[in-house]
Amino acid sequence: MPRPPSGPAAAGEAFFQFSLWGLAATGYLAVLATGRLDWPTALLAALGLAGRLLILRGWMGVPLSAGGVRLATLAYIGFYPMDVVYVSGSFLAATVRMVFFLAVVKLLTAQTGRDYLYLGILALLELLAAAVLSSSPAFLAFLVLFLALAVAARTGYEIHASAREARLRAPAGRLGWRLAAVAATLVLGTLVFGAALFVVVPRAAGAWLSRLGSPDDSVAGFSEQVSLEGVGRIEQSSSPVLRVKILEGRAGPALKWRGGALQHFDGLRWSNPAARPELLESRRGYYMVARSRELPRSSARLRYRARRLPLDSEALFLAGIPEFLSGDFQRLEVTPSGVISLPGSRWRSVVYEGTSLVDPTRPAELRTLSAEGPYPARVQANFLQLPEIDPRIRKLTRYLTEAQLSPYWRSAAIEHYLRTELGYTLELPAEQSLDPLAEFLFRRRKGHCEYFASAMTVMLRCIGIPARVATGFQGGIYNPVSHSYTVRASDAHAWVEGYMPGFGWVSFDPTPSQPAPAQGGPFHQAWLLADALETWWNEWIVQYDLARQVQLARSVQERWYQTSYEAVAGFDRAWRAARRWVTRMEENPAPVLAWLALLPAAGLALWGALGLARRARSWLVAAAAARRARRGDATARDCALLYSRALSRAGRRGFRRHASQTPREISLAAGSALFQQITDTYNRARFGEDPEARRRLPALVRSLETGGW
Numbered sequence: 001m002p003r004p005p006s007g008p009a010a011a012g013e014a015f016f017q018f019s020l021w022g023l024a025a026t027g028y029l030a031v032l033a034t035g036r037l038d039w040p041t042a043l044l045a046a047l048g049l050a051g052r053l054l055i056l057r058g059w060m061g062v063p064l065s066a067g068g069v070r071l072a073t074l075a076y077i078g079f080y081p082m083d084v085v086y087v088s089g090s091f092l093a094a095t096v097r098m099v100f101f102l103a104v105v106k107l108l109t110a111q112t113g114r115d116y117l118y119l120g121i122l123a124l125l126e127l128l129a130a131a132v133l134s135s136s137p138a139f140l141a142f143l144v145l146f147l148a149l150a151v152a153a154r155t156g157y158e159i160h161a162s163a164r165e166a167r168l169r170a171p172a173g174r175l176g177w178r179l180a181a182v183a184a185t186l187v188l189g190t191l192v193f194g195a196a197l198f199v200v201v202p203r204a205a206g207a208w209l210s211r212l213g214s215p216d217d218s219v220a221g222f223s224e225q226v227s228l229e230g231v232g233r234i235e236q237s238s239s240p241v242l243r244v245k246i247l248e249g250r251a252g253p254a255l256k257w258r259g260g261a262l263q264h265f266d267g268l269r270w271s272n273p274a275a276r277p278e279l280l281e282s283r284r285g286y287y288m289v290a291r292s293r294e295l296p297r298s299s300a301r302l303r304y305r306a307r308r309l310p311l312d313s314e315a316l317f318l319a320g321i322p323e324f325l326s327g328d329f330q331r332l333e334v335t336p337s338g339v340i341s342l343p344g345s346r347w348r349s350v351v352y353e354g355t356s357l358v359d360p361t362r363p364a365e366l367r368t369l370s371a372e373g374p375y376p377a378r379v380q381a382n383f384l385q386l387p388e389i390d391p392r393i394r395k396l397t398r399y400l401t402e403a404q405l406s407p408y409w410r411s412a413a414i415e416h417y418l419r420t421e422l423g424y425t426l427e428l429p430a431e432q433s434l435d436p437l438a439e440f441l442f443r444r445r446k447g448h449c450e451y452f453a454s455a456m457t458v459m460l461r462c463i464g465i466p467a468r469v470a471t472g473f474q475g476g477i478y479n480p481v482s483h484s485y486t487v488r489a490s491d492a493h494a495w496v497e498g499y500m501p502g503f504g505w506v507s508f509d510p511t512p513s514q515p516a517p518a519q520g521g522p523f524h525q526a527w528l529l530a531d532a533l534e535t536w537w538n539e540w541i542v543q544y545d546l547a548r549q550v551q552l553a554r555s556v557q558e559r560w561y562q563t564s565y566e567a568v569a570g571f572d573r574a575w576r577a578a579r580r581w582v583t584r585m586e587e588n589p590a591p592v593l594a595w596l597a598l599l600p601a602a603g604l605a606l607w608g609a610l611g612l613a614r615r616a617r618s619w620l621v622a623a624a625a626a627r628r629a630r631r632g633d634a635t636a637r638d639c640a641l642l643y644s645r646a647l648s649r650a651g652r653r654g655f656r657r658h659a660s661q662t663p664r665e666i667s668l669a670a671g672s673a674l675f676q677q678i679t680d681t682y683n684r685a686r687f688g689e690d691p692e693a694r695r696r697l698p699a700l701v702r703s704l705e706t707g708g709w
Contacts, residue, residue: 012401016156017056018642020116024107025049027126030142031096034133038088041097048104055108063108067480076101096129113157120153148184153709205216205427241309242317242487247353247524255358255509257306257317257487259472261337261497263456267387268436270469277341287332289322289340308350309662314341315486316350317472320358327352336382338505344394374467379499383466389458390438397459407465410496411508414459418452419509421445449511456510466499470507626698639686639694642701646678651706674704 028045031037054060072242076098083094103122110119127146131139242257262270280287302319316325318330318340325332325340327350333341342350400417401410433439437458440451453469460467474493476485495509622645625638643663650672667679678700684693 008252009399013158014056014155016116016153016583019149020110020119020377021052021056021107022051022101023120023123023146023153024052024126026146026149027103027123028100030062030127030130030139030146031100031133033138033142036093036133037100038097041100042573044104045100048107052107052110055099062111065531069105069109072105082237089251092129092133096126096133099125099129120150161579164348173446218650239489240486241489241491242476243307243309243484244476244487245305245482245484247303247305248360249300249552250303251302251304251319251352251485252358253475254513255319255475256470256493256495256509257319257473259313259315260339260470260708262469263337263382263472264385265387265454265469269387270454272335272337274337277335278341280334281666282332287329289318289325291336300358301355303353303355304353305353308345308352310347310349314343314345316340316342316352316354318354318356320356322354322356324355325352325401326354328543336378375499379466383468383499384459384461384464386461389462390435390442392438392442393455393458394462396441399464400459401463406504408500410463411460411465411500411506413455415496415508415510418456420511422447422452422512424448424512431464448490450494452511453496454508455497456508458500460496461641470495470497494680619638630695630698636686639682642697643678643682646675646682646701646704649701650675674700678704 027048051060051063055062062254080094080098083097084091088097090092100120103126106115106119107217110116123146127142130142132284150373244251244257262272264271264273275419280289302325304319306317308317316324322340329342329352331343333343335341391666397414400413404410404413422441425446426448429436429439429444436451437455439448450469457467457469471492471494473487473491474495475491476487478485493511495507495511497505497507500506625641628635628638647666661678663683667676681693681697683702684690686696
């Protein structure tokens with residue numbers, strides 16, 4: 001493809017084409033940053049962008065004909081339903097892939113105004129897809145860049161079309177930079193106005209698009225049926241799953257966020273039988289979870305606000321023994337195993353506030369509890385089931401507990417043995433055993449938390465103590481920037497809940513404690529800042545509603561009152577200081593008068609320094625213009641600068657010009673042959689674009705400045 005001619009029309013065309021290419025590249029990068037784009041589509045889109053760049057540079061022709069485009073489009077129309085049903089299994093993923101296919105086709109064939117419009121719309125669809133697939137604050141950077149490139153593309157197209165119609169002959173010069181500055185100014189004004197409108201007008205965060213998601217589109221989470229390898233796999237992921245801000249109380253480093261409980265064990269996996277959940281009662285927006293008679297008599301209260309990221313679960317993760325819950329809920333359900341769930345919240349982000357009792361996890365009255373039963377019939381029926389197990393497990397359990405006199409101390413003995421005698425590892429066995437618990441207890445003697453929890457639950461049931469496996473997360477990383485905890489998938493944990501007669505369910509954790517990872521260095525600090533930015537983005541952008549607007553208005557009002565008070569106090573301090581200074585001057589005016597006498601001299605020195613700086617700058621600018629002129633690269637601005645220097649030298653010789661005079665009339669009135677020659681050369685250099693005149697102009701001006709006339 002031949003290179004376009006120079007001029008403003010060509011400059012506007014190039015600016016438009018590269019801005020449009022930047023639009024497509026921004027949409028592609030926005031989706032790529034979500035991590036949800038499959039590698040064949042990502043590679044195809046990258047090749048399409050590279051091909052478009054080669055076409056724009058004139059290094060490659062259009063590779064697709066009209067017939068080829070029609071054939072490829074018809075083939076993809078037939079492939080799309082199969083993609084939805086069989087390949088991706090997701091309407092959203094298949095649609096995103098189709099958008100990228102159409103974008104690649106337009107990138108390689110766009111030549112008309114209609115093609116350019118379609119390409120811009122496809123880039124916008126890519127950006128919207130990125131907004132649906134992720135709630136990361138990185139989307140804000142892509143949005144700002146997209147707006148800037150959209151304004152630049154539109155401006156460049158209008159300049160190009162107008163320049164071609166008017167057949168402008170002015171040199172392009174810095175047209176591209178000026179168009180970029182105009183686009184940046186318009187985008188900045190749009191963002192400022194949009195931010196003000198966003199703050200003033202509240203909106204409901206109805207994420208209906210999240211219903212289009214699938215398990216492949218969100219962070220993996222706990223399932224309601226897990227095998228012994230499940231938690232070991234999820235613990236190796238660092239994706240955030242829960243963000244918590246403590247509103248009242250103190251959270252310990254090993255605080256557990258319970259999400260589920262599993263009761264049926266078949267020797268390889270835990271699950272829950274189908275059961276009809278109960279509805280929780282709501283009183284003025286608050287749900288009462290635990291009855292007062294079920295709560296320990298001595299516990300610390302913790303109040304928190306949590307945001308659960310999209311998971312393959314409807315369970316809410318709660319700390320300790322939950323008392324109350326509140327949030328934008330239609331209904332809450334509780335299962336027989338004590339799981340609090342929000343129907344319809346799978347693969348959705350959920351924000352809720354809770355109040356729980358968290359400390360101590362084992363009240364002192366448990367240590368003196370000696371009751372052996374009886375257990376409630378419902379508890380016995382659901383939490384004493386066992387499959388056929390290795391006899392060695394029963395023998396080991398009797399050996400560990402035969403000297404203990406109460407269910408609590410028997411449970412504590414099993415917990416202590418598992419924590420101290422076996423090791424922790426995330427490495428899974430090379431081969432699946434037919435009896436993984438016996439393999440874990442007697443041969444391998446190491447495993448992840450679900451092995452420990454499963455082993456203790458089975459051992460408790462062997463001696464008639466009802467027990468279940470609880471799943472959720474433990475701990476989290478405190479971020480001092482956002483003052484919140486981030487719980488990640490690597491914090492996944494499983495522990496045991498045993499039923500103590502006369503008391504209820506009590507938590508036991510047989511998994512050995514692991515040393516906390518080192519937290520420090522520049523990478524950790526960068527992670528804290530990025531995590532705080534994402535927390536702020538989700539709290540004030542994604543979840544912005546009327547309640548957030550009221551909170552923001554109150555904080556602005558409080559800041560205004562504080563600033564007003566500080567301003568009044570500062571004015572009062574300044575007034576008192578001024579009065580003290582006047583008093584001292586009246587008592588001893590000599591030092592003050594001496595300083596006042598130096599002010600005129602300091603002002604003259606500053607004025608002289610500024611004058612020298614201006615003259616130095618003018619000399620440097622003129623010298624640069626003269627160098628460019630001697631090389632033949634002078635611009636119209638350089639020629640005008642050199643002519644202004646000639647007019648200034650003529651003024652020093654007593655010549656006075658009138659504002660209405662043209663350069664030709666000025667040269668005739670000056671009566672100088674050299675000045676007339678400078679004027680003629682200036683006219684040819686600036687308006688005739690004569691390269692030889694541009695090279696001669698600096699020498700003529702220098703002759704005038706050295707005394708010629």
